[in-house]
Amino acid sequence: MNLRLTCAAVAVVALVWVSAPIAAQNSTRSGQAPSAKGAAVRQSLPQKIDEEYTKRIKQNLQDPRISTELVDHLPASDTVPSPLKFLGRAVGTPGELTYAKDISRYYEALAKAAPARAKYWKVGTTEEGRDIVLLAIADEATIKALDQYRNMLGELTDPRKTTEARAQQLLHTAKPIYYAISGMHSPETGGPEMLIELAYRLIVEETPFIQNIRHNVITLITPVIEVDGREKQVDTYYFNKKRAPGDARLPLMYWGKYVQHDNNRDGMGQFLKLTQTVTKETLEWHPTVIHDLHEAQTYLYSSTGTGPYNNEIDPIVVSEWWTLAQNDVMEMTKRGVPGVWTYGFYDGWVPNYMFFIAHSHNSIGRFYEVQSYGPDNYEVRPGATVTSKEWFRPNPPLPLIKWGPRNNTNIQQSALLFSLSHVAKNKELYLENYWMKNKRAVDKGKNGPTHAWVIPATQRRKADAADAVNELRLQGLEVSRAAAAFKAGGLDVKPGDYIVRGDQPFRTLADMYFAIQNYPPQNPSPYDDTGWTFQYMRDIRILPVGDKAILDQPMTLLTADAKAPGGVEGSGPSTALGAGSVTLVVDHTADNNLVTFRFKNKDVKMMAAEDDFELGGHKFRAGAIIVPNADRAKLEPVLKDLGLSAWAVAAAPSVKTHDLDIPRIGYVHSWSRTQDEGWVRAALDTFGVPYMYFADQKLKDGNLRSKYDVIIFPHVGGSAQSQVNGPPMTGNSPLPYRKTAETPNLGYVDQSDDIRGGMGLQGLLELAKFVQEGGTLITEGSTTTIFPEYAITSGISIEEPARLFVRGSILRGKITDKKSPIAYGYDQAELPVYFNQAPVFNVASGFGGGRGGGGRGGAPGENPNAGFGQNVTPNAVPLRIQPFEPQPAEATPTAGRGERPQADEAAAFRQLAQQAGFAIPEGRARVVMQFPANANEMLLSGTLSGGEALANRALAVDEPLGKGHVVMFALRPFWRWQSQGTYTLGFNAIMNWNDLDAGKAPAGGRGTATQPQR
Ligand SMILES: [Zn+2]
DSSP: OTTOOOHHHHHHHOOOEEEOOGGGSOOOOTTSOOOHHHHHTOOEEEOOBOHHHHHHHHHHOSOTTSOOTTTSSOBOOSSSOOHHHHHSSOTTOTTOOOOHHHHHHHHHHHHHHOTTTEEEEEEEEOTTSOEEEEEEEOOHHHHHTHHHHHHHHHHHHOTTTSOHHHHHHHHHHOOOEEEEEEOSSTTOOHHHHHHHHHHHHHHHOOSHHHHHHHHHOEEEEESOSSHHHHHHHHHHHHHHHTSOTTSOOOOOOOSSSSOSGGGGSOTTTOOSHHHHHHHHHHHHHOOSEEEEEEOOSSSEEESOOSSOOOTTSOHHHHHHHHHHHHHHHHHHHHTTOOOEEOSSSOOSOOTTSTTHHHHTTTSEEEEEEEOOOOSSOEEEOOOHHHHSOBTTBSSOOOSOEEEOHHHHHHHHHHHHHHHHHHHHHTHHHHHHHHHHHHHHHHHHHHHOSOOEEEEOTTSTTHHHHHHHHHHHHHTTOOOEEESSOEEETTEEEOTTOEEEESSSTTHHHHHHHHSOOBOOTTSSOOSSOSOOOHHHHHTOOOEEEOOGGGGGSOEEEOOSOOOOOOEEESSSOOGGGOTTSEEEEEOOOSOTHHHHHHHHTTTSOOEEESSOEEETTEEEOTTOEEEEEEOHHHHHHHHHHHTOEEEEESSOOSSOEEEOOOOOEEEEEBTTBOSSHHHHHHHHHHTTOOOEEEEGGGGGGOOHHHHOSEEEEOOOOSOHHHHHHOSOOOSSSOOOBOOOSSOTTOSOSOOBSOOOSOSHHHHHHHHHHHHHTTOEEEEEGGGGGHHHHTTSSSSEEEEOOTTOBOOSEEEEEEEOOTTSGGGTTOOSSEEEEEEOSOOEEEEOOTTTOOOOOOSOOSOTTOOTTTTOSOOSOGGGSOOOOOOSSOOOOOOOOOOOSOOOOOHHHHHHHHHHHHHTTOOOOOOOOEEEEEOOSSGGGTEEEBOOBOGGGGTTOEEEEEEEETTEEEEEESSOTTOTTTOHHHHHHHHHHHHTTTOTTTTOOOTTTOHHHHOOOO
């Protein structure tokens, strides 16, 4: 690159200035920007360079091309400690990582040393009790009036309260807030390191470039948002460094308490503390931009995405993405830095990422994906799909480059500084856009077509509806309650019904969540889920209102959590008869709190009705909980608190019942992957279901039935075989995951002296024995495939249809066996379910079920998504110019289907099973839910192609085995704190664990599996 400014040249020409002391400036009224003239007359003197630090920057940089004049030096300061002074090393030093607690200490020290330009405070606490912190940086006048600047953005947020005249004034006086976040994905280590240096530079440096940023933008930084994961990551890095060559290296086992990478899929569910913290800060500060720093691309990807973009996003945002990204690409390309690009990664569709919190609040969310920090030096040799020159990648990454942590620091710090500078220079544009977006959102409510949404308060799942309202309120959506009965459109609104007004700024959030998604498969392959419709996932009613008059109806804004009406109803005998003679019948409404009620009162005898019945004019669904001789005084407050309704009667209804015996629950995880199971834990923890948590290795210890009644084994991922075998037994020494003096942050949530090896065949045998002896095993997602693939169960086969394409969609599930305890409480024939490509169950229909297409469709090795998806790197595979001489034909690659147990491994297992003395019986699986027969009826939200392969395939199966049961969910009942509508399927299986045969059709009838009930 001939025109590139060399690093050395840049260093020579770099103009570094220091401004005169602040006291010399004209004092400005707080809240008002000092005039540009005032800034211009500032006396400027050259600023001293920190020679030692600058020397290290040069030493550590692996390739001089990855630098700009912004980051090739560090300014010196007499008062503010540099990272080298404070932490003992320069940012970008190979072989070193910094703990979050030390980054926080440094930020605190920065604010202490430069209180006029920086402010530090704690903004949250993680699940494991660590602090989440924030540093604000701006010039002296701005920091002094920080609250006033925050309030100005608050005014621009709400056109209902702010006049146009006032807004026009604010566009000149307010300052955009740029909120940089990093350290969410703990193995992506460079963002937090870079932000150490960026904070110092923003506070100390006196170039006009940095002064302009300080003067016109308020920079907020949370350097590590997943604090728990960062500390574990640093421990893990240093632990591995000391391992002998050839020994297995420890992967980062847990990040936060619950999930790993999915901590960036919590934007809608907002279960995790880190997401809640960013939302809280967003609602308080109204950041103009939220910028999240990641590491997964070569060398720096600045987000725009390939599309399709989220339908509900204000179109202005799309232009803002592009403007900001193009500015990054242009400025870096101008300086000859290769490999800065946009577009060809990620789509922009699903709002479950953290930075989408900005979009649902009319701000701008964006992210970088940077070449990994390391922290050890390495070489990068990307393939042609990365190095080809494309329209979105005018100066592509090189075929080979020496990389290291300083490269990572340089490239992302430079780009981020160019972004800050761009927003500083164009602050009025971004403030105006923000104001416009808020105005347009409010206008949408006035102009329609959707003026409001009504969430009936007394709907069947009233407790879950109240929960949903509260979660929406936490995200900033205003919810009101109808103060009187009225008609809106065709809808009868009752007093107390929840109303989401459409004429509020954050209605964007309601639009995003409540919309139905339509993702044609011809689009680029989706990056994540394609369907998320809030009310479908939660199985609650949220009704759009197209009648503008609703806005004038009497309603009051909710100012505290909503609570569903609950308690004891009905005309049955009440207190007059005294405690001990009342029977309480608790309606099973599929509300998730029902399981809480059961486990909160575990010493109270409770029974479940096995049929629908009517009592005192009220229709009860099977599963209604009957509490004989109830202590009403004790139970009524609990019911009230949980928003559940019970009826008091003199005698138990004449319906068949079974006892709800409290199970001892074991919960199995795999050391192969701790990513997904946390969402199941999240649901159990929140709804008060206790369990013993242990690794699958421990299954080998046996005697499971004596310890547990229920074992929950959530999705791990991978084939049945890989799930049984676990992490490979590589290396000569054990691979411990333990809390030690050297690894104080490890050993949480679970520990092991050696994480290698999984349950193995021995553990699998013990698991099968557990079921044979009367235990209930609950599996979901990938773990459902283990028993069928090892032929432990006989009624189900796992299919891998080649032409099926369904990526995180909401599909129609038919409840085919309403008498199964798993379906208790659901009074409808159909339920929206989350489904993501696999597993596909075929339940053998030995009784003339007549299911079609049992085999594996499509050619082996065929890409399920072949023919779909836009090729975003068309030049990566150049046209083949035919040579004059004919070429030999190339063999067609045959990728083959997924790994499965080898025939000899399955045989070995059967032998083991025989030795253990049990035969695999001919099972009679009970299909509780299944897909519709007609593919055209399946898709509710998201994407689907080749749905024929799902016709009549089972979604929830209860297979008897010996004295016990295996419950298998192809749908994911506990998906990412979003699928609350299906939690109860799992909770029902837990509560009714030893009565799952209730309501089962007599043997030979086979009716329940295939005949829809209505
Ligand atoms: Zn990431």
